[in-house]
Amino acid sequence: MSRLSPEALRGFATSVLTATGVPDDDAALVADSLVQADLWGHQSHGVLRLPWYVARLRSGAMTTRTEPAVLSDTGPLVLLDGRHGIGQVLTERARTTAVERARIHGVGVAGVRNSNHFGTAMYWTRRAAQEGCVAVLTTNASPAMAPWGGREKVLGTNPWSIAAPGPDGRVVAVDIANTAVARGKIYLAKNRGEPIPDTWALGPDGAPTTDPTEGVLGVILPMAGHKGYAITFLMDVLSGALTGSSVGTGVHGPYETDAPSGCGHLFLALDPDAFGDRAGYEARVRQLIDEVKSVPLAQGFDDVFYPGEV
């Protein structure tokens, strides 16, 4: 089977978006974020999503021209109203704003309300880390998880990411969805006729299940049990409640054609220079990388990777 090059895929996705009325630069940014997700192996956030983007652009649920309004600006903190523009374009604006303000004040925060799906959170925090800042990005998302003890979806996976510059131009990064597992993995087990761990999902009867068919009909459980529930709740507070966006069941997903998303994001950037010497900072991150990579291996492993290495 022949495979498309990333360049060709980027060009294709860009042209699909510009044909829908998205400005060239914005289309190229969205295309790059989707192709990068595919390259990282996050196919669920990759070019597969393009038809849904187009449907939402055509319906007007997401606007082709992204023209955010500045609602607050204290210097280190900026709040943007995304006015239902494209999530990637708004998050790029949040990133550049937070980094710019962090360079001046040591810390920069950019909140975004009324945004849309932005792809993979790590795409944006890594960009900030490549520019020398430690970055945290949170978002809320449409309901995908029941609260701990419940059996009905009211909270999103609410992904978040932290990335930081390391030595030699490297970046250390984490990218978390707060569910135990992506829904696609339960479908995969179903197709293969394999059982699933009982920590992945409740069946429609509200009991933990090892049957993927039951799991598909029920709800996904949070990662790490009640901890993941509590984290995702607080990520909704940071991303939605604080920014003045929608929260909980008020957030709509990228697979819905007609509903404005109402999701919100919070971008935090910290400049290591404001904490003292950058060389010392890089030496400490190097120590962490060296220490995790030099431990004896657990059974079944060939290597230890630092977070964000692969």
Added chain:
Amino acid sequence: MSRLSPEALRGFATSVLTATGVPDDDAALVADSLVQADLWGHQSHGVLRLPWYVARLRSGAMTTRTEPAVLSDTGPLVLLDGRHGIGQVLTERARTTAVERARIHGVGVAGVRNSNHFGTAMYWTRRAAQEGCVAVLTTNASPAMAPWGGREKVLGTNPWSIAAPGPDGRVVAVDIANTAVARGKIYLAKNRGEPIPDTWALGPDGAPTTDPTEGVLGVILPMAGHKGYAITFLMDVLSGALTGSSVGTGVHGPYETDAPSGCGHLFLALDPDAFGDRAGYEARVRQLIDEVKSVPLAQGFDDVFYPGEV
């Protein structure tokens, strides 16, 4: 069995600390943080720790008088050198500084280097939330966890907490240690002769084990597998590398009598007023609380709690 009242326990702990040379107000703060941890059921962070505090104060590893120095101050961001003072006293200073700066700039950040164990992270974020700010606190800690794929402890549990004001004076809060389980739970299973889930620990041979005796001899696994490893690594970057404190195996625990801890903390406060109307913010948190508390129950549950409710 008679039980001590919290007031009596607080008074006892305070007098033990003042007898060691800790100023009255500082002693009362430490005592309150330890007793509160007991009241929350976090006995491992409660008054049981007092003898270790005293041993460290006596050895000089932790100073009785906590006199931090301000190393940087940009306005919204302050960096403190804790100079090996008491963790609780330094974290209270970080909290009041971050909240004060957030009220002026919308965001306030206080980093602390050369600190000590501060008790339960949520104790401090809840205080900031009660004063009206959304708060995030991270710390690093002495090695307790192997990196994912490894079998030797180099990273701490690196606890973190987020708390936020809710409606009617309530607070929503999460408090996370990044290990799958507290070490005490493995000891408990061992004493009861019960097996442990194979996601809790590796045995000394570097393979997952269900035998608590093997688990005690091996290493605790991260929560949520590789995710917890990545999170704890990045918490060390935020708390230690960024603040100019120690990282990885350079951090020493509260059970060591003679070694300076070298742990660091990062306190972030955000003022909802800087993002627009506080009434709208509280209404959105109320919506989240109401939504999670009104879902049908999973099997085996009598109630759904919002994070921080109990």
